[in-house]
Amino acid sequence: MVKTIFIGDVQAGKYDGQEVELMGWVKRSRGSNKIRFVVLRDSTGVIQCVVKKDAIGDESFEQVKGALIESSIKITGMINADERADGGHEMVATSIVIVGSVNPEHPFPITESAMKAADGGETEFLLDNRHLYLRTSRMTAMLQMRSTVFGAIHNYFRDLDFTEYQAPNFVAGAVEGGSTLFEVPYFGKKVYLTQSWQLYAEAAMPALERLYTIAPSFRAEKSRTRRHLTEFWHAEMEVAWATNDEIMSHGEGVVRKIAGDLLENRSTELESIGRDLELVARYADSPYPRMRYDEAIETLQGMGVDVEWGQDLDYSKEKVLTQDFDVPHFLTHYPKIAKPFYHRVDPDEDKYVLCHDLLAPEGYGEIIGGGERTWSEAELLARLDEEGTDKAAYQFYIDTRSYGGVPHGGFGLGVDRVCSWLTGADHIREVIPFPRDSRRVSP
RNA sequence: GCCGAUUUAGCUUAGCUGGUGGAGCGUGGGACUGUUAAUCCCAAGGUCGAGGGUUCGAACCCCUCAAUCGGCGCCA
Structure with a gap:
């Protein structure tokens, strides 16, 4: 029972005047x-x-x-162009087989009223019935666009001869400074779910020089926002001999490629969920400006925002800063005191680090964080001491500097956040099939 | 960790100053040979989130708890 005929092709007119067998699900009757x-x-x-x-x-x-909504059927008939039918084509059936029926005592629960109430967003009911909500046109479009985003990332890096490289998901220590690790029992010991591929990528950097991955990262943040998941897909890259500027160029390149591929391959899906294609086109075609942290602080202070030099920029400030942006902007050269040890100190001015964040417009926040790494052994040890971090946990990381360290860097991109932003989703949950947050791990 | 809100039928909801809970969708039955979320008629379906209190009387007022949602901090 190999299916060869798809409704999209029928609606495109490929089977006009032919008798065909269609397989699918009843959307309405x-x-x-x-x-x-x-x-x-x-x-x-x-x-x-x-x-x-x-x-x-x-x-x-x-x-x-008796074939209720979401019954699966095989139906044979003649395909005709017909103005009376949605999409311009219809089938006049000659035979029909119910493959999987739906019990009237338990009809398909995702009704028009449930969808209307969600209004493109999600209700508790739809989240509880996520396994069924996936087959609605909205979620189908989201998942198809998500696939295009993943494909664009792979293609961007592979076209540039990056090697795809995998790191473990069970790790012994933290990447970020915070205590947002998920603890996992591990044969009488405690290990953690990884927050980032980065440290392990840096270990492979001298072998592969240009490497990337798309993998889940886990953060035990009790965030209740439309931008956070506890399990999210993280596209990360690492490049040997690269500067902050070069890494930013890759960040801009991959994001613009994602926007471009969506526009090229998923314009129907984008429009079906109400996305303005001109916005996506702008994100694909326009260069992304770069702004130093100091300039951002001055801008914010000029707008009357209460912010002091040295503070990391939280979302409320990012939001004010980006509200007038019509394309993503890079923010560079954050104060050293606001960033963890692995960011390389700017040799020209040691109160800054050579890092960057890419801030998406429309209130979607930070989509990339990256920069140059602290690459000399002496500097790394000094930075760990400054922060009071236990060096023992990072011995393997220090080792990577002890044998021919080179300047290098990379970034991490929040794939779900990019999906959410480019599709104009109301919530990051809308772009991942089974979202995990601090309250929900099922279905 | 902090702040705010919500919870009435399978779903979405109305329910006034406390006086025996209504509707739409869906489901079942009936009518209808071109419908577009088809339409029309009928029916079934509710211990009003849980527990306690006030009251002659509680979906409604008070208390406790639970679940969920939104936002903040943190970040991608």
Whole structure:
């Protein structure tokens, strides 16, 4: 039972005048006791199938009447262009087989009212029924666009001869300074779920020179915002011999490629969820300006925001700063005191580090964080001491500097955040099939 | 960790100053040969989140708890 005919191709006119068999799910069914209109959906679209009692017989007609929403069926018939049908084509059925029926005592729970209430967002009910919500047109479009985003990232790096490289998800220590690690029992010991691929990537940097990954990262932050997940997909890269500017160019390059690929391959899906294509086109075509931290602070102070030099910029300040941006902006050269030890101190002015954040417009916040790494052994040891960090936990990391350290750097990109921003989603949960946050781990 | 809000049928909701809970969708039955979220008629479906209190009487007022949602901090 290999399916070869898809509704999208039927609606494109590839099968006009031919008798074909379609396989799919009932999206809606209406009609009288002599004629029924079954709207069939598959992964590529929907088509109206006209089922006449005269043509298929009493028994089959009764079966069709009983095929509730989301019943799976195989339906055979003639394909015609017809103005009366949504999409411009319809099937006039000659036979129908119910493959998987739906029990009327437990009808498909995702109703029009449930969708309408969510209004593109999500309700508790839809989150509880996520496994069924996935098959709605909105979630289908989101998942298809998500796939395009992942593909764009792979293609960007592979086209530049980066090597895809995997790090362990069980780790012994933290990457970030914070205490946002998930603890996992491990044969009588405690280990943690990784927050980042970075430290292990730096270990492989002298071997591979240009490397990247797309992998889940885990953060035990009790954040309740539309930008946070506890399990998120992290696209990270590391490059030997690279400067902060070069790394930023890759960040800009990959994000613009993602926007471009979405525009090229998923414009139908973007429009179906109400996204303005001109915005996405601007993100694909425009250069992303670079602004130093000091300039951002001055700008904010000029706007009357209460902020002092040396503070990291939290979301409330990012939001004020980015509200007038029409494309993503890089923020560079943060104060050393605001960033962890692995950021390289600016040799020209040692109160800064050579790092960058990429801030998305429209209130979506930080989508990339990266920069040059502290690469000389002496500097790394000094920075760890300054922070009072226990060096024992980072011995393998220090070792990578002890044998031919070189300047290098990289960044981490929040893939779900990028999906959320580029699709214009109301919440990051909308772009991942089974979102995990501090309150929800099921379904 | 902090702040705010919500909880009534499978779903979405109305419910006034406390006086025996209404509707739409969905489901079941009926009518209808071109419907577009089809339409029309009928029916079933509710210990009003849980527990306690006030009261002659509580979905409504008070207390405790729970679940969920939104926001902040932190970050991608």
